[in-house]
Amino acid sequence: MLKARVIPCLDVNAGRVVKGVNFVDLVDAGDPVEQAQLYDAAGADELCFLDITASHENRDTIFDVVARTAEHCFMPLTVGGGVRTTEDIRKLLLAGADKVSINTAAVHNPDFVREASEKFGAQCIVVAVDAKRVDAVTREPSPDGTRFEIFTHGGRKATGIECISWAEKMAEFGAGEILLTSMDRDGTKNGFDLALTRAVADAVPVPVIASGGVGNLDHLVDGITEGHASAVLAASIFHFGTYSIQQAKAHMLAAGAPVRMDETAA
């Protein structure tokens, strides 16, 4: 049967890892390729690079990072951040990415998703959805709010777009997967926003990757069993060595989430 995926995510700025694995045996802790190789050896199911490079002149560094990673890592790779044109997508796929994640560009021009999907196939187009709870009446951000809306710019900029219908629309436009991040939970270690995850996962026919808030291994289980996500993405619990990929998977398996156990993994 299809396994639930565990996906570590690396933030990359101008070709260097910003928030990465804190292992002592790394020669160059800032090299995304070396970190990717560690996760490959550790049996991660997929790897995600999020390019957070702000300056335009450094934007091409990600293509080199992806190409060097693909030369050494024989595992699936999703790359997101700053993807705005079909040319960006083409270059990332040729460099070795399997999937490309579109975020802001989809909000600005939803038809871009349709265009990308027709050109490259739905299976490689991931739409990243950054959602935040807002008060159902005032529409102001509120951790207790019951309405979910899309935010851009790392959660700072409201769009007024309702999240569930947006995810449905993106799937309809050809997104092959939704990477759903709760901006309320991101960085909190309090676990996924399960109500948000489940609402989106139950509404769309495509796989949903849950993201934002993982602080312990039970959170990973919850994302799959209660959030109905097909995959769980986490950054800090793996990067800072709190848990290994194998620990995470063993825990998930014991808790009834189907995962791939790799006996050869480090």
Added chain:
Amino acid sequence: MIGIVDYGLGNLTSVAGAVSKLGFEPHITSDADTLAASDKLILPGVGAFPDGMANLANRGLIDILGDLVIKQRKPILGICLGFQLLGLSSEEFGHTPGLGWIDAPVTRLKPADNALRVPHVGWNDLTQTKPDCILFDGIADQSLFYFVHTFHMETPPDGSQVGTCDYGGAFTAAVQKGNVFGTQFHPEKSQQAGLTLLGNFLEKA
């Protein structure tokens, strides 16, 4: 020398990296002479079917590959979209004829279980319907491989199916018809099992 067919689509670098890792010399090319000089060919692919066939046609590759693979019987491995292109046709964004080397059309995945999502993304078990196929040497039945696809090849009537995967019903996940091999999954992205399978093709096909 291993010719990796460059038709402007697909994760060429990943495939080339895996071929190098296995000790072979990859050449990413659409040049007829280089392809002819290659011992084996790999047709990778990440993309949509109509674009794939159009790109092959624009580069004159349909005739070149037809000559090398069908007339000269050079071994070829199609991966993911590259595998689907070996089929008769696809219904992805309308009807597009394929290379037609495997006698089966490519249609949309329709899992019998409504809870299963499409695309089919992730690691799934491969059932070796013909365990003797050289691709599977040293690989246990039910080993996990990485899939990412919306469409699938229907069961070829000529018995060329060698492996299936169950996703709300069994679908064709690997084929061999003489010198023509194909996998719906990505061996170059399937860690150790994938490298073993790719190595089998490179060494034994």
